[in-house]
Amino acid sequence: MERSIRSCDVPEATIQRLPLYLEKLKLLQAIGVEDVSSRQLAESLDIKASQLRHDFHYFGGFSRPGRPYRVAVLVTALEQIIGVDHPVPTAIVGAGHLGQALANYAGLELQGFPLRGIFDANPKLQGLEIRGQAIRDLDELEPVCRREGIKIGVITVPASSAQDVATRLVSAGVTGLMNFAPTELKVPDHVSVRHERLTVGFMALSFKVKCGEARLAGEEPDAAV
Amino acid sequence: MERSIRSCDVPEATIQRLPLYLEKLKLLQAIGVEDVSSRQLAESLDIKASQLRHDFHYFGGFSRPGRPYRVAVLVTALEQIIGVDHPVPTAIVGAGHLGQALANYAGLELQGFPLRGIFDANPKLQGLEIRGQAIRDLDELEPVCRREGIKIGVITVPASSAQDVATRLVSAGVTGLMNFAPTELKVPDHVSVRHERLTVGFMALSFKVKCGEARLAGEEPDAAV
DNA sequence: AGTCATCTGTCAAACCGCAAACAGGATAGC
């Protein structure tokens, strides 16, 4: 008899999987699937069914023993758990190539993260419109964030100004930061930061590629040390 | 007495950290630092020193007991371990907003992933140049990949064509795929795939933000179920 | 009705990764 949503104290690993579940379930819902078993859902995501049930177990029962899950029920519940049952106003700071690409990415709004502000210090970019949002000067950062109730700030500025931007966003009431700059950020405890590192992904991939080559070639890679 | 590079069978968690070490070490090298202790390096990355030494231990000794690490030694060793001691030719398939943003990202080339091909099915984009690379038609995918020896393919096409692109890249000899499309990819065993999910990151962040709000407000979020 | 197959919720064991502790080497200062 848990509370309806005992959200916190859920393992990090489970949190990471919740979005995957929601994504796949929305897809199933879109093509008209009404019921889905833990086995079916897990296999389509390449994980074990027991793990999926274990994850769901943190939030109480989504079904009854003997009955498969109802897709609609899961979608609604997961949206609420994740917090995208209501729109989460989001702002992007730094309108370079990456910032513009993210701003243009329609998926974000569809998944519940409407873009309510784009900022850049470069005057040449200011005024340019992306998906109905004009790029604003950095001076407007705090007032706009407060007015729009921005909850998540996306940092796509150079590493040198990332900490400054982060501090200003936090001071304007933003409690979630998505950091694309290659720098650690110091923020208060109540703020969550997620560091998205492109080059880390590429290098991890490179490692595995090299590893695969070595394994294929008789595990004698270069020998030139 | 390990082999010089017992690269494979390294835990996934360690692999993920190797790029962070390299990134920070390059930074130190750039500002003229020659020696660094495990404690210093670890603290700047917000991890424990014992973990850093533990990670390095998989690859044999980078120093001797009593002596701190030499930055230059570590950089060279890590570059070789990760596989970026030689350039890793990379191609981008899908020149939409995200594809173009990645193509424009100078960091990739700097980190050892020179862009040797951009492809898109849309004729209107073909011929457009990005950082010296003209966007090519998809028909040229296989020949260019073979000619340039592409090792890593970046998939930034819609989900509907991601699997097709992946199959074609693999058939052209690519053994590492960076997938930005929201779809699982089926590939042979010798190919490594890394799934970069933007919305997953946003949702994980949303969860924590909501969690923080609830905790702050007396853990009674909405109650409207 | 009865049997069988399927499914969820739940628990316990195996597994893995992290962090602290330890042993031994190197250097600086006295």
Place this chain on the structure above:
DNA sequence: GCTATCCTGTTTGCGGTTTGACAGATGACT
């Protein structure tokens, strides 16, 4: 030379995550 300090390489214990197993419930089929 000796001591104190700092450092790495290595091992050990602990906590979290994953995996497999089981009990109870449901519906389909005979």
